Amino acid sequence: MPAELTTVADDLVVVHDGGAAHRYEGLHADADYGLHGFTVRTLPRPPGELLATVVTVNDVHFGETECGRVDDHPDGPIIRPEPGEPPYPEVMNRAAVAEIAALDPDAVIVKGDLSQDGTQAEWDAFEACYRAAFGERLHVVRGNHDSYRGQDSYAGDQWITVPGLHVALVDTAIPTRTTGALGEHQLGWIDDHLAAAALAGERAIVMGHHQQWIPGDAGHERRHDGYFGLDPGASDALDVVLARHATALGYTAGHTHRHRVRRMAVSGLPSIEVGCVKDFPGTYAEYRVYEGGVMQVVHRISSPEALAWSDRCRVLYRDFGVDYVTYALGTLADRCFVFGADR
Numbered sequence: 001m002p003a004e005l006t007t008v009a010d011d012l013v014v015v016h017d018g019g020a021a022h023r024y025e026g027l028h029a030d031a032d033y034g035l036h037g038f039t040v041r042t043l044p045r046p047p048g049e050l051l052a053t054v055v056t057v058n059d060v061h062f063g064e065t066e067c068g069r070v071d072d073h074p075d076g077p078i079i080r081p082e083p084g085e086p087p088y089p090e091v092m093n094r095a096a097v098a099e100i101a102a103l104d105p106d107a108v109i110v111k112g113d114l115s116q117d118g119t120q121a122e123w124d125a126f127e128a129c130y131r132a133a134f135g136e137r138l139h140v141v142r143g144n145h146d147s148y149r150g151q152d153s154y155a156g157d158q159w160i161t162v163p164g165l166h167v168a169l170v171d172t173a174i175p176t177r178t179t180g181a182l183g184e185h186q187l188g189w190i191d192d193h194l195a196a197a198a199l200a201g202e203r204a205i206v207m208g209h210h211q212q213w214i215p216g217d218a219g220h221e222r223r224h225d226g227y228f229g230l231d232p233g234a235s236d237a238l239d240v241v242l243a244r245h246a247t248a249l250g251y252t253a254g255h256t257h258r259h260r261v262r263r264m265a266v267s268g269l270p271s272i273e274v275g276c277v278k279d280f281p282g283t284y285a286e287y288r289v290y291e292g293g294v295m296q297v298v299h300r301i302s303s304p305e306a307l308a309w310s311d312r313c314r315v316l317y318r319d320f321g322v323d324y325v326t327y328a329l330g331t332l333a334d335r336c337f338v339f340g341a342d343r
Contacts, residue, residue, distance in 0.1 A: 001311070004329070005038045006281070008336045009288075009297040010045040013038075019311065021302035046341055048291025051164030055100050057284045058111035058209065058254025059276035061145065062089045062129075063122035067279050068316040075319035079312055088309050090125070092277050095303040096284050097133045103286060106162040108134045109169060111254045111274075112143025112209025118151045139169055143209035143255065147175040157186060159193055164289040166197050166204035172230055172253075173209060179227065180210025180255070182234040187241055194245040203343055205249040205294075212238065212251055212271045214262045229255060236266075243267035249294060249340040252285075259283070259298060259330030261337070270339050274298065279313035281329050282306055293341035 003017035010029035015022045015036040024035050029045040067079045067088065081088055100108060110130065115122035123146075130138055142154035152175070160167040168190050172180035182190075190206060197204040213227050213235035223232045230238070230253075242248040243266045250264075252272035260273045275283045281300050288295040301310070316324045329335075 001314075003036060003038075005040060005332060006300045006329075006335075007297060008040055008043060008332060010043045010295065012297070013040055013042065014300070014302075016300060016302070016307070019304070019307050021300070021307070043295060043297075043336060043338055046290035046293030046295060046338055050288060050290055052107075052162040052289040053103060053105040054107045054109065054162055054165065054167065054287040054289065055103060055105040055284055056109045056111055056207065056252065056274060056287070057096060057100075057277050058143070058274060059113040059257055059278060060089060060093050060096075060110065060126065061113055061116050061276070061278045062093070062125040063116035063119060064089055064278060065116075067313055070317075070320070077315050077318060079316070089278050090129070091305050091309055092279075092282050092301060093126075093129050095301045095306040096277050096282075097129055098303070099299065099301060100284060101133050105286070106137065107160055107167070108138050109160070109167065109207060110138070110140045111169075111207055111252075112141055112173070113145040113254065113276075114140065114142070114154065115146050118146045118149055118153070123153060139167075141169050141171050141207075141209065142173050144173055144178045144180070147173045150175045157189055162289065164203065164291065165287075165294070166193070166202060168193055168204060168206045170206060170208040180208070180230045180234075182208075182230065182238060187234070187237050190238070191241045191244070194241065194248050198245040198247045201247065203247045203249055203294075203340060204245075205340075206238065206242070206251045208251070208253050210255045211253040211260075211273050212262075212264070214271055215265045229253070239264040239266045239269075242269055247343050249343055258328050259334040261334050272296070275328050275330075277301070279316060279328075280310045280324060282310035283335075293338050293343075295338045296336060298335035 007014035211229040213232040250269040257276040
């Protein structure tokens, strides 16, 4: 495997090579470096003080035992732990929690798919891993895997406040369905909260499980009622709501197990997707909230055990003609960037 430049912040560069993470810390912001064979420029630091740190994870999938299985298809590859190996969701999530705890964030937000099938045992495993570490700093919303049987645990919308930022964490799940939606009541709730934040001159971002449909997408992402993410009508309506408020920053989601950033058609704001914890590349997103903007820094979970598992998952969906490394990792600009500097 070639070396991969996985993370760039204002003060940090991480290169993964040979199953190990090479960290370069204490760097200057907005400066060029030659590191581990890469020429890289660190991110510019937004103006003002660092006010808060928020971390998000999604698609943690406690209870999953077969990685890469698509419904009942025999194609894959389908990767399973070897006899005697611990469950890989436990390996990946415990390593993620240890790294996140070291950041000491003001809030940890889990954007859905806590479980594989929404069983109490799977949720208990999630709680034992995350709630024990973060307590009241933890905020959770369900995903499609948590509601396939009509369950309502972790349902409902939440307004979360940290210094310098509000987060509207919305429940996009449709019980028994893979796809997502936002109802009129939810859109009104978002609108009202964003209006109050804007009136106070305070910034806000919307987060949920399902990724937004964006006009101009083609192929399987074309506009249709069965779109795999957030219903196109709701996606358009969310864009219009965000466009009304000068301090709204955008929308960020999970569900697709990939890193990607697109721009909404009306507001021009970023629509962000963050990759999963449970397999390649095994990531979480850090949001550094400054007075003059927000920096997203995606980190690859880097314990030896986590890297060994996630590297095994590079070949997922190969039988379906998918280059999973390119799909899931995205570009560096999809993972690490500054936004909201003009809000």
